[in-house]
Amino acid sequence: MSYFVPVNTVNDIFPEYQNTPIGRLLEYHNLDRPHDDYEHADILIGMCMDNRKRLHIPENFAYVIRTGGGNLRFSEFRVSYSIAIGGVKAIALLGHDNCGMVNLVSKQEKFINGLVEKAGWNREAAEAHFMHFAPMFEIGNEVDFVLSEAKRLRLRYPKILVAPLFYMLKENRLYLMNENA
Structure with missing residues (x-):
């Protein structure tokens, strides 16, 4: 059984997401649903800062937090604000394939050299910076991370x-995730 469930029709959307902001996100992005007008957002989308992704959603439809790997652990105040003040009723966590936050240790030298050559850092400061922050932003693998982050957020925000x-x-498409795969 695959983790990924394609959404090619409205009927492919899991029943718990139909007629919700999650379902509308899938309809807008994958099914070219005509854009509705929104005065405020009902959904928060947590997604990677990767420049290769662009969502097809209407203006004012969503709050969007883009972080490395879609990791919301260090954006929790912003998540809480979007719920408490913004009125968000749903959170969509978007993992993606070929994420740069996977296996950060393999990118250590390139990261350090890049800060030295491109940003003017000294090597020791660049090494210390990587060693301090890489463990906080490493996500393991994309699938496990997005599933575990969804579970964490459900416990934190049960309503x-x-x-x-x-x-x-490659497809520029969103997939549902089968959490029982």
């Missing part, structure tokens, strides 16, 4: 609908 989704870069 909020939280959906783990996956963005396939």
Whole structure:
């Protein structure tokens, strides 16, 4: 059984997400649903800062937090604000394939050299910076991370609908995630 469930029709959307902001996100992005007008957002989308992803959603539809790997652990105040003040009723977590926050240790030299050559850092400061922050931002693998982050957020915000989704870069499509796979 695959983790990824394609959304090619409205009927492919899991029943718990139909007629919710999660379902509308899938309809806008994958099914070219005509854009509705929104005065405020009902959904928070947590997604990677990767420049290869672009969502097809209407203006004012969503709060969007883009962080390395879609990791919301260090954006929790912003998540809470979007719920408490912004009125968000759902959170969509978007993992994606080929994420740069996977296996950060393999990128250590390139990272350090890049800060030295491109940003003017001294080598010791660049090494210390990597060693301090890389463990905080490493996500392991994309699938496990988005599933575990969804579980964490459900415990933290029990009245909020939280959906783990996956963005396939080559296809520019969102997939539902089968959490029982």
